[in-house]
Amino acid sequence: MILSWPAPYRFEGLGARVLDWIAVALLEDLPAGQVVPRRVHDVDLAVWRSAAGEVQAWGDRCPHRGMRLSHGFVRKDKLACIYHGWQYDLDGACDYIPAHPDLTPPKTICAQRHDCSTQDGLIWVALEATDSTVPETGDRVPVRSLDVAVSAADVAAMLGLDLAPVLPVDGPFDIALAVQPSGPSHCLVHAVAGSGADPKTVSRHLEDLRNEWEAAA
Amino acid sequence: MSGGEGNHWYPVALLSDLTQPRRTQLLGAPITVGLKDGAGWVNDAAYHALPTVERFGHLWTSPGNPNRDLFTIPEAESPGRRLVDVGSVRVKCSPLRAVENFLDIAHFPFVHTDILGAEPHTEVERYHVEIREGIDEVWATKVRFFQPQAAKSAEGGIITEYMYRVPAPTCAVLYKTCPPRPGEWDIITLFVQPLTEEWCEVWPWMALYDDDATMAELVSFQQLIFMQDRSILENQIPRKLPLDPGMEVPTQADMTSIAYRRWLKKIRYTYGAQLVAA
Numbered sequence: 001m002i003l004s005w006p007a008p009y010r011f012e013g014l015g016a017r018v019l020d021w022i023a024v025a026l027l028e029d030l031p032a033g034q035v036v037p038r039r040v041h042d043v044d045l046a047v048w049r050s051a052a053g054e055v056q057a058w059g060d061r062c063p064h065r066g067m068r069l070s071h072g073f074v075r076k077d078k079l080a081c082i083y084h085g086w087q088y089d090l091d092g093a094c095d096y097i098p099a100h101p102d103l104t105p106p107k108t109i110c111a112q113r114h115d116c117s118t119q120d121g122l123i124w125v126a127l128e129a130t131d132s133t134v135p136e137t138g139d140r141v142p143v144r145s146l147d148v149a150v151s152a153a154d155v156a157a158m159l160g161l162d163l164a165p166v167l168p169v170d171g172p173f174d175i176a177l178a179v180q181p182s183g184p185s186h187c188l189v190h191a192v193a194g195s196g197a198d199p200k201t202v203s204r205h206l207e208d209l210r211n212e213w214e215a216a217a
Numbered sequence: 218m219s220g221g222e223g224n225h226w227y228p229v230a231l232l233s234d235l236t237q238p239r240r241t242q243l244l245g246a247p248i249t250v251g252l253k254d255g256a257g258w259v260n261d262a263a264y265h266a267l268p269t270v271e272r273f274g275h276l277w278t279s280p281g282n283p284n285r286d287l288f289t290i291p292e293a294e295s296p297g298r299r300l301v302d303v304g305s306v307r308v309k310c311s312p313l314r315a316v317e318n319f320l321d322i323a324h325f326p327f328v329h330t331d332i333l334g335a336e337p338h339t340e341v342e343r344y345h346v347e348i349r350e351g352i353d354e355v356w357a358t359k360v361r362f363f364q365p366q367a368a369k370s371a372e373g374g375i376i377t378e379y380m381y382r383v384p385a386p387t388c389a390v391l392y393k394t395c396p397p398r399p400g401e402w403d404i405i406t407l408f409v410q411p412l413t414e415e416w417c418e419v420w421p422w423m424a425l426y427d428d429d430a431t432m433a434e435l436v437s438f439q440q441l442i443f444m445q446d447r448s449i450l451e452n453q454i455p456r457k458l459p460l461d462p463g464m465e466v467p468t469q470a471d472m473t474s475i476a477y478r479r480w481l482k483k484i485r486y487t488y489g490a491q492l493v494a495a
Binding site (some may be wrong): 109 | 234323324326328339341342448452453454455459465466468469470
Protein backbone atom coordinates (compact mmCIF):
# COMPACT_ATOMS: atom_id res chain seq x y z
CA MET A 1 0.00 0.00 0.00
CA ILE A 2 1.31 3.43 -0.91
CA LEU A 3 0.59 6.07 1.67
CA SER A 4 0.83 9.75 0.98
CA TRP A 5 2.13 12.01 3.69
CA PRO A 6 1.40 15.67 4.36
CA ALA A 7 3.80 17.90 2.48
CA PRO A 8 6.42 18.60 5.17
CA TYR A 9 6.76 14.90 5.88
CA ARG A 10 7.40 13.77 2.33
CA PHE A 11 10.83 12.38 1.92
CA GLU A 12 12.16 8.99 0.93
CA GLY A 13 8.65 7.83 0.03
CA LEU A 14 7.03 5.19 2.21
CA GLY A 15 8.16 5.15 5.80
CA ALA A 16 9.47 8.67 5.83
CA ARG A 17 9.27 10.49 9.10
CA VAL A 18 6.92 8.01 10.73
CA LEU A 19 9.00 8.20 13.88
CA ASP A 20 8.34 11.00 16.36
CA TRP A 21 11.50 10.35 18.33
CA ILE A 22 14.69 9.24 16.67
CA ALA A 23 17.85 8.07 18.44
CA VAL A 24 20.94 9.86 17.10
CA ALA A 25 23.78 8.63 19.33
CA LEU A 26 24.82 6.73 22.39
CA LEU A 27 25.16 9.21 25.21
CA GLU A 28 28.60 7.82 26.07
CA ASP A 29 29.80 8.51 22.51
CA LEU A 30 29.21 12.24 22.91
CA PRO A 31 31.26 13.51 25.84
CA ALA A 32 30.30 16.77 27.55
CA GLY A 33 31.69 19.82 25.74
CA GLN A 34 31.59 18.25 22.26
CA VAL A 35 29.53 18.65 19.10
CA VAL A 36 28.92 16.16 16.26
CA PRO A 37 27.02 16.26 12.96
CA ARG A 38 24.04 13.94 12.54
CA ARG A 39 21.63 13.52 9.64
CA VAL A 40 18.04 12.58 10.40
CA HIS A 41 16.05 11.97 7.22
CA ASP A 42 17.12 14.94 5.10
CA VAL A 43 17.79 17.24 8.05
CA ASP A 44 21.35 18.00 9.10
CA LEU A 45 21.76 18.46 12.83
CA ALA A 46 24.48 19.65 15.18
CA VAL A 47 24.13 17.53 18.32
CA TRP A 48 26.11 18.83 21.26
CA ARG A 49 26.54 18.70 25.01
CA SER A 50 27.31 21.62 27.26
CA ALA A 51 30.24 21.41 29.66
CA ALA A 52 27.72 20.38 32.31
CA GLY A 53 26.47 17.59 30.03
CA GLU A 54 23.13 18.95 28.83
CA VAL A 55 22.24 17.58 25.39
CA GLN A 56 20.98 19.75 22.50
CA ALA A 57 20.04 19.07 18.87
CA TRP A 58 20.00 22.05 16.49
CA GLY A 59 19.70 22.64 12.79
CA ASP A 60 23.27 22.45 11.49
CA ARG A 61 23.43 26.02 10.27
CA CYS A 62 24.50 29.32 11.81
CA PRO A 63 21.98 31.99 10.78
CA HIS A 64 24.78 34.53 10.20
CA ARG A 65 26.55 33.00 7.18
CA GLY A 66 25.11 29.49 6.92
CA MET A 67 28.18 27.77 8.37
CA ARG A 68 27.63 24.30 9.80
CA LEU A 69 27.40 24.59 13.59
CA SER A 70 28.67 21.01 13.90
CA HIS A 71 32.11 22.43 13.02
CA GLY A 72 31.83 24.77 16.00
CA PHE A 73 33.04 24.52 19.56
CA VAL A 74 31.46 24.37 22.99
CA ARG A 75 32.30 26.87 25.69
CA LYS A 76 30.63 26.20 29.01
CA ASP A 77 26.90 26.16 28.26
CA LYS A 78 27.16 27.67 24.77
CA LEU A 79 27.80 26.46 21.26
CA ALA A 80 29.98 28.79 19.18
CA CYS A 81 30.16 28.88 15.39
CA ILE A 82 33.67 28.24 14.06
CA TYR A 83 33.35 30.95 11.38
CA HIS A 84 32.93 34.12 13.46
CA GLY A 85 32.60 32.77 16.97
CA TRP A 86 28.96 33.73 17.44
CA GLN A 87 27.76 32.05 20.65
CA TYR A 88 24.35 30.49 21.19
CA ASP A 89 22.92 29.69 24.61
CA LEU A 90 20.89 26.65 25.65
CA ASP A 91 17.71 28.29 24.31
CA GLY A 92 19.34 28.59 20.89
CA ALA A 93 19.53 32.38 21.16
CA CYS A 94 22.66 34.17 20.00
CA ASP A 95 23.98 36.06 23.00
CA TYR A 96 27.50 37.05 21.92
CA ILE A 97 28.95 38.37 18.67
CA PRO A 98 32.74 38.69 19.06
CA ALA A 99 33.04 41.33 16.30
CA HIS A 100 30.80 43.54 18.47
CA PRO A 101 31.61 42.57 22.07
CA ASP A 102 29.45 45.33 23.59
CA LEU A 103 26.38 44.57 21.49
CA THR A 104 23.40 42.70 22.91
CA PRO A 105 22.30 40.63 19.91
CA PRO A 106 18.65 40.93 18.91
CA LYS A 107 16.49 38.08 20.17
CA THR A 108 15.61 37.21 16.58
CA ILE A 109 19.07 35.73 15.94
CA CYS A 110 18.75 32.12 16.97
CA ALA A 111 19.67 28.60 16.02
CA GLN A 112 16.90 26.17 15.15
CA ARG A 113 16.34 23.98 18.19
CA HIS A 114 14.73 20.56 18.09
CA ASP A 115 13.33 18.69 21.07
CA CYS A 116 16.02 16.49 22.48
CA SER A 117 16.12 14.05 25.36
CA THR A 118 18.23 11.31 26.85
CA GLN A 119 16.85 7.98 27.95
CA ASP A 120 18.43 4.61 28.66
CA GLY A 121 21.81 5.93 27.57
CA LEU A 122 20.62 7.10 24.14
CA ILE A 123 20.18 10.63 22.77
CA TRP A 124 16.75 11.12 21.20
CA VAL A 125 15.62 13.89 18.84
CA ALA A 126 12.16 14.94 17.62
CA LEU A 127 12.29 16.88 14.34
CA GLU A 128 8.71 18.10 14.83
CA ALA A 129 7.14 18.99 18.15
CA THR A 130 5.45 15.92 19.58
CA ASP A 131 3.32 14.91 22.56
CA SER A 132 4.51 11.34 22.50
CA THR A 133 6.91 10.12 25.16
CA VAL A 134 10.52 9.22 24.51
CA PRO A 135 10.73 5.52 23.54
CA GLU A 136 12.05 3.03 26.05
CA THR A 137 14.46 0.26 25.21
CA GLY A 138 13.52 -2.03 28.08
CA ASP A 139 16.08 -3.40 30.49
CA ARG A 140 18.87 -3.08 28.00
CA VAL A 141 22.10 -1.09 27.92
CA PRO A 142 23.69 0.67 24.94
CA VAL A 143 26.29 -1.33 23.02
CA ARG A 144 27.31 0.62 19.94
CA SER A 145 26.14 2.52 16.85
CA LEU A 146 26.60 1.18 13.32
CA ASP A 147 26.43 2.85 9.92
CA VAL A 148 24.30 0.80 7.54
CA ALA A 149 24.08 1.35 3.78
CA VAL A 150 20.40 0.35 3.75
CA SER A 151 17.36 2.50 4.49
CA ALA A 152 15.78 2.32 7.94
CA ALA A 153 12.54 1.05 6.42
CA ASP A 154 14.39 -1.76 4.64
CA VAL A 155 16.21 -2.76 7.83
CA ALA A 156 12.85 -2.98 9.59
CA ALA A 157 11.41 -5.01 6.71
CA MET A 158 14.33 -7.44 6.80
CA LEU A 159 13.65 -7.95 10.51
CA GLY A 160 10.01 -8.67 9.57
CA LEU A 161 8.83 -5.51 11.35
CA ASP A 162 7.18 -2.20 10.60
CA LEU A 163 9.44 0.77 11.13
CA ALA A 164 9.34 1.82 14.80
CA PRO A 165 11.73 3.78 17.04
CA VAL A 166 12.99 0.57 18.67
CA LEU A 167 13.16 -2.71 16.75
CA PRO A 168 13.69 -5.93 18.74
CA VAL A 169 15.95 -8.44 16.99
CA ASP A 170 15.30 -12.18 17.12
CA GLY A 171 18.33 -14.35 17.64
CA PRO A 172 20.83 -15.60 20.17
CA PHE A 173 21.02 -12.29 22.07
CA ASP A 174 18.53 -9.93 23.68
CA ILE A 175 19.13 -7.07 21.26
CA ALA A 176 17.07 -4.10 20.10
CA LEU A 177 17.94 -1.43 17.55
CA ALA A 178 17.02 2.24 17.74
CA VAL A 179 17.06 3.22 14.07
CA GLN A 180 18.03 6.61 12.69
CA PRO A 181 16.88 7.13 9.07
CA SER A 182 19.55 9.22 7.39
CA GLY A 183 18.98 8.99 3.67
CA PRO A 184 17.21 7.09 0.90
CA SER A 185 19.59 4.15 1.30
CA HIS A 186 21.30 4.80 4.56
CA CYS A 187 20.67 4.67 8.29
CA LEU A 188 22.37 4.42 11.64
CA VAL A 189 21.38 1.78 14.13
CA HIS A 190 22.00 2.33 17.81
CA ALA A 191 22.06 -1.08 19.45
CA VAL A 192 21.08 -1.92 22.99
CA ALA A 193 21.36 -5.35 24.62
CA GLY A 194 20.37 -7.16 27.78
CA SER A 195 22.86 -6.34 30.48
CA GLY A 196 24.14 -9.91 30.71
CA ALA A 197 25.41 -10.03 27.11
CA ASP A 198 29.09 -9.66 26.31
CA PRO A 199 29.39 -6.37 24.38
CA LYS A 200 32.18 -7.66 22.14
CA THR A 201 30.23 -10.74 21.09
CA VAL A 202 27.09 -8.69 20.53
CA SER A 203 29.10 -6.21 18.47
CA ARG A 204 30.40 -9.00 16.18
CA HIS A 205 26.88 -10.29 15.80
CA LEU A 206 25.67 -6.81 14.82
CA GLU A 207 28.37 -6.58 12.16
CA ASP A 208 27.25 -9.93 10.77
CA LEU A 209 23.66 -8.65 10.65
CA ARG A 210 24.78 -5.51 8.85
CA ASN A 211 26.64 -7.59 6.26
CA GLU A 212 23.48 -9.66 5.67
CA TRP A 213 21.29 -6.56 5.24
CA GLU A 214 23.70 -4.83 2.90
CA ALA A 215 24.13 -7.99 0.83
CA ALA A 216 20.36 -8.44 0.57
CA ALA A 217 19.56 -4.80 -0.23
CA MET B 218 23.94 31.21 -18.79
CA SER B 219 21.16 33.14 -17.14
CA GLY B 220 22.47 36.67 -16.86
CA GLY B 221 25.39 38.83 -17.86
CA GLU B 222 28.08 36.59 -16.41
CA GLY B 223 29.32 35.75 -19.92
CA ASN B 224 30.42 39.32 -20.44
CA HIS B 225 33.08 39.45 -17.73
CA TRP B 226 36.76 38.50 -17.66
CA TYR B 227 37.85 35.40 -15.74
CA PRO B 228 41.25 33.93 -14.82
CA VAL B 229 41.78 30.50 -16.37
CA ALA B 230 45.50 29.77 -16.00
CA LEU B 231 48.79 30.84 -14.48
CA LEU B 232 51.00 31.83 -17.41
CA SER B 233 54.19 30.58 -15.71
CA ASP B 234 52.59 27.16 -15.32
CA LEU B 235 51.07 26.76 -18.77
CA THR B 236 53.70 24.47 -20.29
CA GLN B 237 51.16 22.40 -22.18
CA PRO B 238 47.52 22.79 -23.19
CA ARG B 239 45.07 22.13 -20.40
CA ARG B 240 41.36 21.40 -20.37
CA THR B 241 39.29 23.23 -17.81
CA GLN B 242 35.89 24.82 -17.73
CA LEU B 243 34.31 28.20 -17.33
CA LEU B 244 30.72 28.94 -16.31
CA GLY B 245 29.87 25.28 -16.82
CA ALA B 246 31.29 25.05 -20.34
CA PRO B 247 34.47 23.19 -21.32
CA ILE B 248 37.41 25.25 -22.57
CA THR B 249 41.01 24.52 -23.50
CA VAL B 250 43.86 26.84 -22.59
CA GLY B 251 47.45 26.89 -23.79
CA LEU B 252 50.47 28.88 -24.95
CA LYS B 253 51.64 29.39 -28.51
CA ASP B 254 54.77 31.38 -29.29
CA GLY B 255 54.66 32.73 -25.77
CA ALA B 256 51.09 34.00 -26.02
CA GLY B 257 48.16 32.51 -24.18
CA TRP B 258 45.14 31.18 -26.07
CA VAL B 259 41.72 29.88 -25.05
CA ASN B 260 39.33 27.78 -27.14
CA ASP B 261 35.73 26.89 -26.43
CA ALA B 262 34.30 23.39 -27.04
CA ALA B 263 33.74 24.21 -30.73
CA TYR B 264 37.43 25.21 -31.11
CA HIS B 265 36.51 28.85 -31.47
CA ALA B 266 39.09 31.22 -30.06
CA LEU B 267 37.93 33.26 -27.09
CA PRO B 268 39.35 36.71 -26.33
CA THR B 269 42.35 36.76 -24.01
CA VAL B 270 44.24 39.15 -21.78
CA GLU B 271 47.52 38.41 -19.97
CA ARG B 272 47.71 40.27 -16.71
CA PHE B 273 48.87 39.73 -13.10
CA GLY B 274 50.70 36.58 -14.21
CA HIS B 275 47.44 34.98 -15.30
CA LEU B 276 45.65 34.27 -18.53
CA TRP B 277 42.16 35.79 -18.62
CA THR B 278 39.29 35.11 -20.97
CA SER B 279 35.60 35.72 -21.50
CA PRO B 280 32.99 33.61 -23.30
CA GLY B 281 31.02 36.72 -24.25
CA ASN B 282 31.65 40.34 -25.14
CA PRO B 283 33.13 42.06 -22.10
CA ASN B 284 31.63 45.51 -21.77
CA ARG B 285 34.61 46.78 -19.85
CA ASP B 286 38.35 46.20 -19.88
CA LEU B 287 39.92 43.88 -17.37
CA PHE B 288 40.76 45.99 -14.32
CA THR B 289 44.30 47.08 -13.49
CA ILE B 290 46.21 47.36 -10.23
CA PRO B 291 48.64 50.24 -10.85
CA GLU B 292 50.24 49.92 -7.39
CA ALA B 293 51.35 46.38 -8.22
CA GLU B 294 53.63 47.69 -10.94
CA SER B 295 55.85 49.78 -8.67
CA PRO B 296 59.44 48.52 -8.59
CA GLY B 297 60.75 46.33 -5.79
CA ARG B 298 57.66 44.22 -5.39
CA ARG B 299 57.80 40.44 -5.40
CA LEU B 300 55.07 39.07 -7.65
CA VAL B 301 53.91 35.77 -6.20
CA ASP B 302 52.14 33.20 -8.39
CA VAL B 303 50.46 31.17 -5.69
CA GLY B 304 48.76 28.62 -7.95
CA SER B 305 45.22 27.43 -7.72
CA VAL B 306 42.92 25.72 -5.26
CA ARG B 307 39.68 24.03 -6.24
CA VAL B 308 36.84 24.71 -3.87
CA LYS B 309 33.37 23.23 -3.78
CA CYS B 310 31.54 26.48 -3.21
CA SER B 311 29.98 29.36 -5.08
CA PRO B 312 32.57 31.73 -6.59
CA LEU B 313 30.68 34.52 -4.85
CA ARG B 314 31.04 32.86 -1.43
CA ALA B 315 34.80 32.64 -2.05
CA VAL B 316 34.98 36.37 -2.79
CA GLU B 317 32.76 37.31 0.13
CA ASN B 318 34.89 35.32 2.56
CA PHE B 319 37.98 37.14 1.26
CA LEU B 320 36.30 40.45 2.13
CA ASP B 321 35.59 39.37 5.70
CA ILE B 322 37.87 40.16 8.64
CA ALA B 323 35.66 39.09 11.56
CA HIS B 324 36.56 35.42 10.98
CA PHE B 325 40.31 35.92 11.44
CA PRO B 326 40.50 35.04 15.17
CA PHE B 327 38.46 31.85 14.68
CA VAL B 328 39.56 30.52 11.29
CA HIS B 329 43.12 31.88 11.08
CA THR B 330 43.77 31.62 14.81
CA ASP B 331 47.07 33.12 16.01
CA ILE B 332 48.01 34.13 12.46
CA LEU B 333 45.60 36.76 11.15
CA GLY B 334 43.68 37.13 14.40
CA ALA B 335 43.42 35.94 17.99
CA GLU B 336 40.99 36.22 20.84
CA PRO B 337 40.34 38.46 22.72
CA HIS B 338 41.10 40.88 19.83
CA THR B 339 37.86 40.17 18.00
CA GLU B 340 36.22 43.56 17.72
CA VAL B 341 35.64 44.98 14.25
CA GLU B 342 35.58 48.77 14.38
CA ARG B 343 33.37 50.72 12.02
CA TYR B 344 35.00 51.22 8.64
CA HIS B 345 34.03 52.93 5.42
CA VAL B 346 32.30 51.19 2.50
CA GLU B 347 31.13 52.60 -0.79
CA ILE B 348 30.15 51.58 -4.30
CA ARG B 349 32.30 53.99 -6.30
CA GLU B 350 30.39 55.65 -9.10
CA GLY B 351 32.02 55.77 -12.51
CA ILE B 352 34.44 52.92 -11.99
CA ASP B 353 31.55 50.90 -10.51
CA GLU B 354 33.61 49.03 -7.91
CA VAL B 355 33.04 48.16 -4.27
CA TRP B 356 35.60 49.71 -1.92
CA ALA B 357 36.05 49.28 1.83
CA THR B 358 38.59 51.56 3.49
CA LYS B 359 39.88 52.35 6.99
CA VAL B 360 39.52 48.73 7.99
CA ARG B 361 41.67 48.12 11.07
CA PHE B 362 42.30 44.85 12.87
CA PHE B 363 44.75 43.41 15.38
CA GLN B 364 46.86 40.64 13.88
CA PRO B 365 49.30 38.34 15.69
CA GLN B 366 51.24 37.64 12.47
CA ALA B 367 49.85 39.77 9.67
CA ALA B 368 52.26 38.55 7.01
CA LYS B 369 55.22 36.26 6.57
CA SER B 370 57.39 39.36 7.18
CA ALA B 371 55.56 40.47 10.35
CA GLU B 372 57.13 39.98 13.75
CA GLY B 373 54.73 40.06 16.65
CA GLY B 374 51.24 41.49 16.78
CA ILE B 375 50.34 44.72 15.00
CA ILE B 376 47.25 46.72 14.16
CA THR B 377 46.91 46.14 10.43
CA GLU B 378 45.08 48.52 8.17
CA TYR B 379 43.27 47.19 5.15
CA MET B 380 41.53 48.40 2.04
CA TYR B 381 39.34 46.04 0.05
CA ARG B 382 38.36 46.47 -3.55
CA VAL B 383 35.97 44.43 -5.71
CA PRO B 384 36.76 45.40 -9.31
CA ALA B 385 34.90 42.46 -10.90
CA PRO B 386 32.22 40.07 -9.62
CA THR B 387 34.61 37.18 -8.97
CA CYS B 388 37.77 39.15 -8.14
CA ALA B 389 38.86 40.99 -5.02
CA VAL B 390 41.97 42.98 -4.19
CA LEU B 391 43.28 43.57 -0.70
CA TYR B 392 45.69 46.39 0.15
CA LYS B 393 47.21 45.90 3.56
CA THR B 394 49.80 47.44 5.85
CA CYS B 395 53.24 46.37 4.74
CA PRO B 396 55.35 45.53 7.83
CA PRO B 397 58.82 46.27 6.32
CA ARG B 398 57.67 49.42 4.49
CA PRO B 399 55.34 51.67 6.47
CA GLY B 400 53.43 53.90 4.06
CA GLU B 401 53.26 51.28 1.31
CA TRP B 402 50.60 48.64 0.80
CA ASP B 403 51.10 44.95 0.22
CA ILE B 404 48.70 43.68 -2.43
CA ILE B 405 46.95 40.34 -2.11
CA THR B 406 44.31 39.30 -4.59
CA LEU B 407 41.77 36.56 -5.02
CA PHE B 408 40.91 35.79 -8.63
CA VAL B 409 38.12 33.25 -8.95
CA GLN B 410 37.39 31.12 -12.00
CA PRO B 411 33.79 29.89 -11.80
CA LEU B 412 33.83 26.27 -12.98
CA THR B 413 30.11 26.05 -12.19
CA GLU B 414 27.80 27.96 -9.87
CA GLU B 415 28.92 25.77 -6.97
CA TRP B 416 32.49 24.89 -7.83
CA CYS B 417 35.45 27.14 -8.44
CA GLU B 418 39.14 27.34 -9.10
CA VAL B 419 40.65 30.04 -6.91
CA TRP B 420 43.86 31.80 -8.01
CA PRO B 421 45.40 33.91 -5.25
CA TRP B 422 48.14 36.29 -6.39
CA MET B 423 50.32 38.71 -4.46
CA ALA B 424 52.56 41.71 -5.06
CA LEU B 425 54.57 42.17 -1.87
CA TYR B 426 57.49 44.06 -0.44
CA ASP B 427 59.37 41.24 1.23
CA ASP B 428 63.09 40.79 0.60
CA ASP B 429 63.66 38.01 3.09
CA ALA B 430 61.22 35.17 2.59
CA THR B 431 61.77 32.68 -0.20
CA MET B 432 59.13 32.40 -2.90
CA ALA B 433 58.21 28.95 -1.55
CA GLU B 434 57.66 30.42 1.92
CA LEU B 435 55.44 33.18 0.58
CA VAL B 436 53.39 30.66 -1.40
CA SER B 437 53.02 28.25 1.49
CA PHE B 438 51.95 31.01 3.89
CA GLN B 439 49.15 32.00 1.52
CA GLN B 440 48.20 28.37 0.90
CA LEU B 441 47.95 27.71 4.63
CA ILE B 442 45.59 30.67 4.99
CA PHE B 443 43.45 29.59 2.07
CA MET B 444 43.23 25.97 3.23
CA GLN B 445 41.77 27.29 6.47
CA ASP B 446 39.24 29.33 4.48
CA ARG B 447 38.33 26.30 2.40
CA SER B 448 37.19 24.37 5.47
CA ILE B 449 34.59 27.12 5.90
CA LEU B 450 33.64 27.61 2.26
CA GLU B 451 32.81 23.96 1.68
CA ASN B 452 30.50 23.84 4.70
CA GLN B 453 28.17 26.78 4.20
CA ILE B 454 24.49 26.12 3.59
CA PRO B 455 23.25 26.90 0.99
CA ARG B 456 26.30 26.61 -1.27
CA LYS B 457 25.13 29.57 -3.35
CA LEU B 458 25.35 33.09 -1.98
CA PRO B 459 21.93 34.35 -0.87
CA LEU B 460 21.37 37.82 -2.30
CA ASP B 461 17.94 38.36 -0.81
CA PRO B 462 17.68 39.46 2.80
CA GLY B 463 16.14 37.02 5.25
CA MET B 464 18.27 33.97 4.61
CA GLU B 465 21.27 35.26 6.54
CA VAL B 466 21.84 37.86 9.27
CA PRO B 467 24.51 40.52 8.72
CA THR B 468 25.93 42.89 11.33
CA GLN B 469 27.91 46.12 11.11
CA ALA B 470 31.13 44.12 10.67
CA ASP B 471 29.64 42.76 7.43
CA MET B 472 29.26 46.12 5.70
CA THR B 473 31.59 45.07 2.90
CA SER B 474 29.63 41.92 2.19
CA ILE B 475 26.35 43.85 2.33
CA ALA B 476 27.72 46.26 -0.28
CA TYR B 477 29.10 43.38 -2.38
CA ARG B 478 25.72 41.62 -2.43
CA ARG B 479 23.92 44.87 -3.20
CA TRP B 480 26.35 45.59 -6.04
CA LEU B 481 25.92 42.09 -7.50
CA LYS B 482 22.17 42.68 -7.56
CA LYS B 483 22.62 46.09 -9.11
CA ILE B 484 24.78 44.81 -11.96
CA ARG B 485 22.53 41.71 -12.20
CA TYR B 486 25.30 39.25 -11.61
CA THR B 487 23.52 36.16 -10.32
CA TYR B 488 25.80 33.26 -11.33
CA GLY B 489 26.48 31.46 -8.04
CA ALA B 490 23.79 33.45 -6.24
CA GLN B 491 20.57 32.27 -4.64
CA LEU B 492 17.79 34.72 -5.27
CA VAL B 493 14.79 33.28 -3.47
CA ALA B 494 14.99 32.42 0.20
CA ALA B 495 14.73 28.64 0.46
